[in-house]
Amino acid sequence: MQTQTEIGYNSKVEGDVVHTRLDAAINWFRKNSLWPMPMGLACCAIELMAAGASRFDIARFGSEVMRFSPRQSDVMIVAGTVTYKMATAVRRIYDQMAEPKWVIAMGACASTGGMYRSYAVLQGVDRIIPVDVYVAGCPPRPEALLDALIKLQGKVGREPFLSLQKRVA
Amino acid sequence: MTAGELAQQLKARFGDLISAPVEFRGEFTVELSDAECVAEVCDFAKKQLGFDYLVDITSIDNYGADPRWTVAYHLYGYGHRCALRLKTRVSEEVSELPTVTTVWKTADWHEREIFDMMGIRFRNHPDLRRILMWEGYPFFPLRKDFPLAGKPSNVPEVAFTNSAPLEGGPFVTAAGGKSATAREPRVRPAETDDHPEIPQAAKEGK
Numbered sequence: 001m002q003t004q005t006e007i008g009y010n011s012k013v014e015g016d017v018v019h020t021r022l023d024a025a026i027n028w029f030r031k032n033s034l035w036p037m038p039m040g041l042a043c044c045a046i047e048l049m050a051a052g053a054s055r056f057d058i059a060r061f062g063s064e065v066m067r068f069s070p071r072q073s074d075v076m077i078v079a080g081t082v083t084y085k086m087a088t089a090v091r092r093i094y095d096q097m098a099e100p101k102w103v104i105a106m107g108a109c110a111s112t113g114g115m116y117r118s119y120a121v122l123q124g125v126d127r128i129i130p131v132d133v134y135v136a137g138c139p140p141r142p143e144a145l146l147d148a149l150i151k152l153q154g155k156v157g158r159e160p161f162l163s164l165q166k167r168v169a
Numbered sequence: 170m171t172a173g174e175l176a177q178q179l180k181a182r183f184g185d186l187i188s189a190p191v192e193f194r195g196e197f198t199v200e201l202s203d204a205e206c207v208a209e210v211c212d213f214a215k216k217q218l219g220f221d222y223l224v225d226i227t228s229i230d231n232y233g234a235d236p237r238w239t240v241a242y243h244l245y246g247y248g249h250r251c252a253l254r255l256k257t258r259v260s261e262e263v264s265e266l267p268t269v270t271t272v273w274k275t276a277d278w279h280e281r282e283i284f285d286m287m288g289i290r291f292r293n294h295p296d297l298r299r300i301l302m303w304e305g306y307p308f309f310p311l312r313k314d315f316p317l318a319g320k321p322s323n324v325p326e327v328a329f330t331n332s333a334p335l336e337g338g339p340f341v342t343a344a345g346g347k348s349a350t351a352r353e354p355r356v357r358p359a360e361t362d363d364h365p366e367i368p369q370a371a372k373e374g375k
């Protein structure tokens with residue numbers, strides 16, 4: 001069975017036993033419960049809130065638990081304009097998040113500085129932290145953020161988690 | 170009581186220090202020739218003329234002219250509901266004038282903002298620190314000779330800056346052009362040369 005494979009469980013066929021690989025199982029647990037760190041810095045954060053509320057309901061994808069503590073979160077959603085004054089704080093919060101951790105850059109500002117070609121704005125949050133998914137839009141619709149989340153889930157699901165561990169050890 | 174009458178009263182009290190009130194679209198502006206007197210004039214305007222609300226203080230960089238700075242005070246009175254603009258000029262060598270926090274407490278943050286963005290100091294201000302940028306940032310970003318893209322700087326553990334990629338900008342629009350391409354030279358013309366209405370500078374990508 002390949003790492004990418006999801007756990008397929010059919011109780012009629014397999015009874016009470018599930019066969020899978022350990023990293024596939026761990027990735028499956030992880031990707032369906034990505035707790036966001038809502039780094040809401042400007043207008044995009046309003047759409048992030050909409051994504052969390054009932055109409056769009058990010059809970060359908062297991063990410064409804066917005067954690068305001070970096071220690072408890074898995075994915076930082078940078079939603080808004082990152083000013084240079086805020087950049088150090090964003091970096092510090094990212095450093096405080098426990099591994100494994102991922103980053104979604106939501107909107108034009110977080111991805112590239114957006115319309116703010118100016119002395120005060122960091123030209124893309126990827127200049128200070130690694131970004132996994134970029135979302136286009138000013139602001140992106142909540143559906144776009146949910147799409148990014150699904151893309152990120154795909155990425156987490158493909159991670160060769162155990163072999164990475166061995167390489168480190 | 171109208172704003173014009175109040176401006177005349179200010180002029181009657183301070184004589185030659187205050188210019189004749191100028192009216193533009195119903196707004197009155199007086200100019201104060203000696204910036205050192207600004208606190209005194211404001212004190213009179215508040216206590217005797219009823220301008221109890223300082224709406225805003227702004228600064229203007231008349232780059233290349235002398236004196237370089239203009240500081241503008243926008244006064245309003247809730248009693249008489251009249252507004253008055255008071256302007257005064259400060260040279261670049263001096264770059265300092267008395268604070269009006271002694272008159273209106275609210276001047277505190279306005280003056281800090283001007284100090285932060287333009288680098289004009291206010292004497293006897295209770296707490297003249299930067300308000301938008303951080304302590305240690307070495308530039309004054311609203312000065313006309315500061316590039317829009319910014320300049321690199323670094324205060325370890327606090328913040329850093331870099332200059333932004335402007336890709337040939339900053340872009341401006343020119344009034345009076347006959348077509349959108351002429352009005353907004355940043356619009357890329359088609360790959361032909363026969364656009365007589367495009368200014369030469371725009372063709373050269375300036």
Ligand code: SF4
Pocket residue numbers: 042043044045079080081106107108109110114137138139140
């Ligand atoms: S991308 Fe647009 S909506 Fe989002 S923070 Fe920037 S300006 Fe606001």
